Amino acid sequence: MGQSQSVFEQDQYNQYAQCTYFNQKDILRLYKRFSKLDPGRINPRIADVSTRLTFAQMQSLPELRENPFKDRICQVFSTDGHGIHFEDFLDMFSVLSSHAPWELKAAYAFRIFDYNGDAAICKADIKQIVRNLAGDSVNEDELYEIVSGVMQESDIAKTHRLTYTEFEHVISRAPDFADLFHVTI
Numbered sequence: 001m002g003q004s005q006s007v008f009e010q011d012q013y014n015q016y017a018q019c020t021y022f023n024q025k026d027i028l029r030l031y032k033r034f035s036k037l038d039p040g041r042i043n044p045r046i047a048d049v050s051t052r053l054t055f056a057q058m059q060s061l062p063e064l065r066e067n068p069f070k071d072r073i074c075q076v077f078s079t080d081g082h083g084i085h086f087e088d089f090l091d092m093f094s095v096l097s098s099h100a101p102w103e104l105k106a107a108y109a110f111r112i113f114d115y116n117g118d119a120a121i122c123k124a125d126i127k128q129i130v131r132n133l134a135g136d137s138v139n140e141d142e143l144y145e146i147v148s149g150v151m152q153e154s155d156i157a158k159t160h161r162l163t164y165t166e167f168e169h170v171i172s173r174a175p176d177f178a179d180l181f182h183v184t185i
């Protein structure tokens with residue numbers, strides 16, 4: 001009975017286990033969850049690494065539903081920018097898992113927060129981050145104050161944008177940061 005449950009070849013499990021923080025059992029469990037998001041197209045007993053879930057399907061996961069950065073998380077983990085196939089799904093859960101080190105989460109957070117993809121966190125990015133976190137409770141003046149405050153304090157090199165090192169410094173002092181990029185599977 002055990003063999004019929006295996007779904008992936010042993011080599012495949014080994015490869016996934018090497019690239020993630022998961023063991024074979026976790027990987028199988030995640031595959032079941034992946035297939036459940038689109039049961040009409042994905043058979044939970046047959047390995048399918050090409051079918052892509054839509055971002056809307058992904059965001060129905062309780063782990064993402066309430067996350068203010070769920071759109072960006074999907075975009076960053078999507079290999080093709082449009083959908084999430086199983087390996088993207090596995091990567092995402094691995095980075096968000098409690099086993100992933102803070103530094104890895106921080107590196108992904110940098111990509112997630114870099115809305116315009118210029119490899120820096122600029123004022124426009126910070127504005128968008130605060131908007132996502134605070135919603136309409138912050139008005140334009142307050143937003144301006146927050147962005148200026150972050151820049152004044154953290155833009156050490158005075159480039160009007162935060163490099164990765166400067167960004168790491170900001171989030172290392174933000175106690176809620178880890179909660180945004182942490183799920184339990």
Ligand SMILES: [Ca+2]
Nearest residue numbers: 114118120122
């Ligand atoms: Ca940017």
